[in-house]
Amino acid sequence: MTLPSAISLLSAVFLLSGATSCLLGTLGLLRFPDLPARLQAATKPQTLGLLLILLGTALQLDLAGAASLALVAIFQVITAPVISQLLGRAAYRSGTAQRDVLVLDELDQQLSQDDASSR
Amino acid sequence: MTAVFTITLVLLCVAGVLALVRLLRGPSTLDRIAALDVFLILIVAATTVYIAAYRDGSNIPLLVAVALLSFVGSATAARLAERRERHR
Secondary structure: OOHHHHHHHHHHHHHHHHHHHHHHHHHHHHHOOOHHHHHHHHHHHHHHHHHHHHHHHHOOOOHHHHHHHHHHHHHHHHHHHHHHHHHHHHHHHHOOOOHHHOOOOHHHHHHHHHHHHHO | OHHHHHHHHHHHHHHHHHHHHHHHHOOOHHHHHHHHHHHHHHHHHHHHHHHHHHOOHHHHHHHHHHHHHHHHHHHHHHHHHHHHHHOO
């Protein structure tokens, strides 16, 4: 197998696996019962899916294009956890999350301490 | 290779429809924000596949812009939604 066709094959594998993980992640977003579980599923398209697709595309482009795609990848890896954390905290505080199914709840103690000290 | 791009785009479109269903169903505002964030990321992914298919790097700034908008929009909406739910 020559080198260009090997790179095309690798790129095709990355693109297809990225799209599949995007689909599975959104399936979880649709099917899971409450917000923390949905956020966990939403992480798949946000990081793994997009990164695999960016990698598959970068193999098709020249170095300058690949560098710009790397910029998108780095930005996404930095911002996706921030959004998840904001949404998870908002869900916890507003009571949308089901607290009785949590295995470990460290935030509860912390929040009640904060409430006590602010009074 | 054309078949690969077609299959990838079809998978991303199905994923987009699923994210839109969650966006419409809710039930809370936070669920909608999470679904919208995922939908915007799917748009970024589909644009990336277009770039790969036509080997056309001129759309890459679009990716950066949409990713940035998705982050700023979701972060602002999440903070506003949190404040509103706490005052309820």
